[in-house]
Amino acid sequence: MSLFSIVLAVCLDWLIGDPYSWPHPVKWMGNFISWCLRMFQKKPIQPYVFGGMLWLSTVGLSVAVAYLLLLGASLLHPIFYWVIYTYLAYASLATRSLAVEAIKVYHAVKTGTLEDARYQVSMIVGRDTSHLSREEITKATIETVAENTSDGVIGPLLCLFIGGPVLAIGYKAINTLDSMVGYKTEKYRAIGYLSAKIDDLANLIPARVTWLALMIASHILQLNAKEACRIGYRDRYQHASPNSAFSEAVVAGSLGIQLGGTHIYHGEIIEKPTIGDETREATADDILTTVSLLYMSTTFVLLLAILLSISLTIL
Template sequence: MKLMIIFLAVLLDWLLGDPYSWPHPIKWMGNYIMLCLKIQEKWPIPAYIFGTLLAVSTVGLSVATVSLALWGAGLISPILYWLVWLYVAYACLATRSLAFEAKKVYQSLVHGSLEEARSQVGMIVGRETKDLSFEEISKATVETVAENTSDGVVGPLLCLFIGGPVLAIGYKAINTLDSMVGYKTKKYHQIGFVSAKLDDLVNLIPARVTWLSLMVASHILQLDAKSALQIGFRDRYQHASPNSAFSEAVVAGALGIQLGGGHVYHGEWVEKPTIGEQKRETVAEDIEKTVSLMYMATTICLLVAAVIYLSLGVF
């Protein structure tokens, strides 16, 4: 039953994405984190202590809420239990929403204006976008889709196979914390320290599974698979995070472009190493190719995980 529900959750994610008007656990997490940050501004406590409490409470409340919802649904009806299981599983996956947001940037670059493209990319990246060029916007979008293939899709998918929606929602809570406070800036360095370290830890396996999946995907999609392997191996640690460069390096190699480099985050310049070799300029079409790589890598992970689960006799 669980395997069928996971496949159905992936299908729903691909068909529906995350409509803006629908309730969503990640929105609730974000609202809670913002509320806590406002409270911290009014009644400040030591940043490291606050950051630890923020991380523990966000993950704890998320896991407890889903656990309670599943338990209550199970008391009422097995069908309701699996419907709640399905909804949370679907909500933890972000393939269609990532593709949708990336394609909005693509459309702005191709058919709109530079200002429109800057505004659209600003919705999905943490860096400041007001001075980005067409190429920098394309790079930023490619980087975001590549990195989020791991923590937005493959990571929660693996969690669903291993521990169901409870583990997946805990994983998403850590990712959300990292995306909101896990910056190495003066404002967030201490507050986001625990969240960033937790994110590094929980993404160790997903990043490497995504790395392998993207290499296979680059071959299937007839991109530069040889370079994807070479650059993917050479530049997999070219990032402050022990995980982020894994997927970006493969994508950079497969497309023959250079990613990474320093950017402004929350008014502060943050230096970052480059990833890949700039054989040509990054263009808008690279966004579409990266989205295709994401879908193919997700399919590979889903099928391989299903085969492993079946071979272990889990179902």
């Protein structure tokens, strides 16, 4: 049943994504983290201590709620358990929502004003977008899709096959904490220290699985697979995070563009190394190609995980 539920969850994610009006665990996590940050502003405590408490409470509550929902559903009826299991699995994936937001930026860059494009990309990145050019907006979108192919899609998908929705929801809580407080700025450096470090550990395996999957996807899609492998290997550590450059490097190589560089986060300039060779300018169509890489790499990992699951069941 769990294998069928996971496949169904992937199908639901691809078909309907995350409608804004629907309840979603990540929204609740984000609201809880924001509430904790407001409480910290009212009654400050030692930032590192608060960061530890924030991590434990967010991840602990997320895992506990997921576990108790499944436990309660199992006590009521197997059908209730199946429904909750499938919903939590579906909610842990973000393929369509990531693709939809990227395509919105594509249309804004292609046909909208520069201000429209800057606003649209600000919905999916944490950096200051007020000064970005159209090419920089395009690159920011490509970086976001590439990075989130790992921690927004393939990471939780692996968690579902390994430990079911409880592990996947815990993984999402870790990622959400990192995305909200894991910045190396003065404001968040201490508060988000633990969140950032644990997120690095949690994504060690997903980033490398995504790295290989994107290389294979670039070959299937008849992109520059040779450069995807070369740049993917050469620049896989060209990032402050030990994981983020793995997927970005493969995408940069397959497209023949350069990503990374210096950006502004929360009013502070953050120096980042470049990823890839700038053989040409990035264009809006590269966003669509990156979305195709997202779906193809996810499909490959899904099929591989299904085959492994069936093989282990037979053995």
